[in-house]
Amino acid sequence: MNTLLKRSGLAIAVAGLCISAGAANASSHREAPFITEVPKVDGTDFYMFRSYETGRADFVTLIANYLPLQDAYGGPNYFDLDEDAVYEIHIDNSGNAQENLTFRFEFSDNLNDIQLPVGPDGDQQMVSVPLKNIGDASDGDNVQVSQEYTVSVIRGDRRTGTVETATNVTDGTATFDKPLDNIGEKSFPGGYQAYANQHIFEIGIPGCATNGQVFVGQRKEAFAVNLGEIFDLVNTNPLGPRDGEGAGDLADKNVTSFALEVPTECLTGTAVTGMDQPVIGGWTTASVRQARVINP
Structure with missing residues (x-):
């Protein structure tokens, strides 16, 4: 299988009481031509x-962001993830710049196929609703299309290692629901935050004695940069007055976040020692199939 691969990475040291940042490799916000x-x-x-939450000091939080520059008005399809892709978070705990542990996310669509009668009396036809929802989106019966995902844990090489x-x-299954994107106040009369919080799940990670937590869904973009000025021949004045605080050109944008909280002991394993503490590295990739042989 040939794949297109996109990655971003970070290396950190996991100390007894702290985490310190190490070398980092930045990734693009659509600057790479092919990824567009x-x-x-x-x-x-x-x-x-x-x-850093109370009682969670023995956990590490991993957050991988995908699908940048989401506009709040990007309907009616909004920003579902690719069913044919695999999204992965990799951990190196042996110091050789190769993954020892991978968390693989795979998505699938759920079609409810809500239909409404359309046409004059006596000649009506049932037509599928071309929208995400027809009422309160927190009620699954009102949702036309949603997504769910699975999480696989791979030890060793991400393609040939042991997969669990x-x-x-919460329910003993192998699937987790992804919340709909924030369509608006009318679709979420109880508030979007309360709805999204219902999609934070306790996750049983094979090989880990303690459970973690997982969430995949739309979040407000936290990256702060004035993209317009940067791409306009670096049209900025670092010594001049500041026009305002906040996230700059991304202040009104969203992104899809993969948030995974994992017990520290499950990540370090036999981590190499640096500065008298285990050191782990992490990075993310997304891969899509580029070719399929029908009749070899």
Whole structure:
């Protein structure tokens, strides 16, 4: 299988009480010409840090962002992920710049096929609704198309290593629901944040004694940069007055985040020692099939 690969990465040191940043390889926000043809697998930023919520000090949070520059009004299809792609977060804990542990995400569509009668009385036809939802989107019966995903845990090479399936602790299945994107207040009368929070799942990670947490869905873009000025021949004045605070040109954009919280001991394994502490590296990739042999 030939694949198109997009990656971004980060290396950190996991200390007894802290995480310190190391070397980082930046990724693009659509600057790479070829990735513009397949924006659903465009990886932007990757973050890896020690969880800072109360009681979560023994966890590491991994966040991989994909599909940048999402506009709030990007309907009616919005920003589903690619069913034919694999999205992966890789961890190197042996210091050889090769993955020892991979978390693979794969997505599939769920079609509810809500139909409504259209036409004059006596000659009506049932027509599928061309929208994501026909009412309160927090009620699955009102949703036309949604997505779910699985998480596989691969030890060793990401293509030839040992593959095990993570479980949704909530219901004992191997699937997790991805929330719809933020269509608007009328579609989410109870508030989008409350709806999205229902899609934070406890995840059973094979080989880990303690469960983690996982969420995949639309989030507000946290990257701060004035893209317009940068691409306009670097039309900025770093010594001049600041026009305002915030995320610049990305202030009103969204992105799809893969957030995975993993027990630290599950990531370090036999990590090499540096500065008297285990050191791990992490990066993300997205791959899509480029060719398929029908009759070899």
